[in-house]
Amino acid sequence: MKNTKMSVEAIENGTVIDRIPAGLGLTILRQFKILHHGEAVTVGFNLPSQTRGSKDIIKISGVTFSEHDANRLALFAPEAVVNLIQDYQVAKKMHLTLPVTISEVFRCPNTNCASHFEPVRSRFYVKQQNGETKLKCHFCEKTFDRKSVAEA
Amino acid sequence: MANPLYKKHLISISELTQEELQLLLDTALALKKNPRSDLLKGKLIASCFYEPSTRTRLSFETAVLRLGGQLIGFADGGNTSAKKGETLADAARVISGYVDAIIQRHSQDGSARITAEFSSVPVINGGDGTNQHPSQTLLDLVTIYETQGSLKNLKIAMSGDLKYGRTVHSLAQALKRFGCEFMFVSPSTLAMPKYITDELDEAGCNWQISNDLQQAAEWADILYMTRVQRERFDAEEFAKIQGKFNLNAAMLKNAKPTMRVLHPLPRVDEIHPDVDKTPHAYYFEQATNGVYARMSILSLILNEEI
DSSP states (O other), X not given: OOOOOOSSOOOSSEEEEEEEXXXXXXXXXXXXXXXXXXXXXXXXXXXXXXXXXXXXXXXXXXXXXXXXXHHHGGGTOTTOEEEEEETTEEEEEEEOOOOSEEEXXXXXXXXXXXXXXXXXXXXXXXXXXXTEEEEEETTTOOEEEHHXXXXX | OBOTTTXXXXXXXXXXXXXXXXXXXXXXXXXXXXXXXXXXXXXXXXXXXSXXXXXXXXXXXXXXXXXXXXXXXXXXXXGSGGGGXXXXXXXXHHHTTTOSEEEEEESSBTHHHHHHHHOSSXXXXXXXXXXXXXXXXXXXXXXXXXXXXXXXXXXXXXXXXXXXXXXXXXXXXXXXGGTOEEEEEOOGGGOOOHHHHHHHXXXXXXXXXXXXXXXXXXXXXEEEEOOOOGGGSOHHHHHHHTTTTOBOXXXXXXXOTTOEEEOOSOOSSSBOGGGTTSTTBOXXXXXXXXXXXXXXHHHHHHOSBO
16 A cells, blocks of 8 residues: 655645755755744655655745745755645646846845845846856846855 | 937946947047037036045046036045935935936945936946946046057956956956957966956956966057055065066067056056056056046936937
């Protein structure tokens, strides 16, 4: 008989971020301020994955990600899949596409960037350079790799 | 003629199209040949210098006055409401209600773009931190164009502090569009940043690093000198590099006759005064071109047709 027991409890309504590369779950939680919604969040780390050995998973009750929200995750986990859940069923499955711009999520790593001192939202242009994803700040025009933006 | 720069901000040299850049160059050289004193008649310009500047501020203010415009402003942010904590955003909303255009110099990277986003009149970036200095780049381009007759496929050597020098960053970004080739001569700790060399790679421009200033002078069509600031090094380190990036007349004996030495000024000892007397020296003419480049910017931004 097939074992249908889930490693992380199912949610009735909300969003499941699945197939996060193992080890990136905490980064996603922190960078995208997922706990700030104030809703119940359940996470699983290093869960068995049929395709990649192990994976992380995040389930957020009562919050529906838009396509825009989902695509922002592609900066860190382009392989992740975002499932919208209704009545315990997958109502929509979203594969991720790297966005052209990303706003609000990150602070500019350049401490002299005027965006830190003014009433503006951060804004980055996402670009591919030598096979790597880079972010260029709209204000100070400096280009950063994902890691320095994530750690800023 | 109608112009595409009318009522536009000038924040970053990279935002100008080839057509706009050419128009700015042509207008600067036309104004140099045939000065006009009517292009800013009836216009009031704010000159907002939150950090000290000599050449940029004086040449912008000269440009406004020579074009028949009027000025308000300040040369020291310490005497403004910024000292009380007023944001640039609020200052932009207020000042743009008074004037027809704002020229701004500020120490923070990206400050000109923020002012532009909150201003109801065009904003001209007079330098924002280590980021952009488009009017300096434009005067450099005017000077290169004037001395070489073209901006295409030139050999450009840059020497000195290539890490912190925003003039060399902006100039490289502008010249990459014209298929130029670059040689960078600097202490290794002050090398051209990777994000600039990555941009040159993307644009398909050749670039190389050299430790030999004389070799660079012989290779180049333009040798762009900048100052290595002593305070960037400890005494022992500075002793190792001292003089290595200083140019003298003897080093130019095998340079191309048309090669010109440029410098954004002020210089200290990186260009020996004996270079001044050679036909290669062009840095003082370059400084004079600053007025014409800025006259060109102001005229085109504030006149639908000129």
